[in-house]
Amino acid sequence: MSNSNNNNKFNNINTANGKPIKELIKNDRRDFEVFLSNSFGKNVFIPEMDVFSSKCGCYGIMIMVRGVLIDEADVFKNRIIKKLEEISNNYGINANWIFIRIIPSSDDVISFGIRELCNMCREEYNSNKPRPDLITLKLAIDE
Numbered sequence: 040m041s042n043s044n045n046n047n048k049f050n051n052i053n054t055a056n057g058k059p060i061k062e063l064i065k066n067d068r069r070d071f072e073v074f075l076s077n078s079f080g081k082n083v084f085i086p087e088m089d090v091f092s093s094k095c096g097c098y099g100i101m102i103m104v105r106g107v108l109i110d111e112a113d114v115f116k117n118r119i120i121k122k123l124e125e126i127s128n129n130y131g132i133n134a135n136w137i138f139i140r141i142i143p144s145s146d147d148v149i150s151f152g153i154r155e156l157c158n159m160c161r162e163e164y165n166s167n168k169p170r171p172d173l174i175t176l177k178l179a180i181d182e
């Protein structure tokens with residue numbers, strides 16, 4: 040069994056629109072990088088984008104970022120939410136929680152997070168304040 044056969048096997052895993060999912064993630068990573076760079080009028084770097092499933096039942100997307108300040112994310116909050124909702128739609132993820140992760144006592148955003156919260160995490164979110172390094176941009180959980 041050669042490596043190329045293995046690669047072909049994975050290339051056949053398609054999303055609903057017929058594209059390999061890795062191509063979709065690749066395009067969305069680049070698209071979000073261009074979107075942020077254009078929004079802020081400077082070079083923003085997205086080293087990695089991860090689409091994940093958690094053991095608890097949550098689904099989500101984590102997008103690492105270099106070059107975005109908390110204040111900048113706040114100014115373009117609505118545009119960023121809209122863009123991240125579009126990206127979530129590509130994976131069938133309901134973006135009911137969108138947040139940024141920061142380095143406490145710094146001005147830097149280190150990642151954008153999208154989460155489709157499971158029932159357990161919804162309750163957790165309602166009863167406890169989220170971690171201090173997470174700033175909520177959007178929360179839409181209906182009871």
Ligand SMILES: [Zn+2]
Nearest residue numbers: 095097157160
């Ligand atoms: Zn969960």
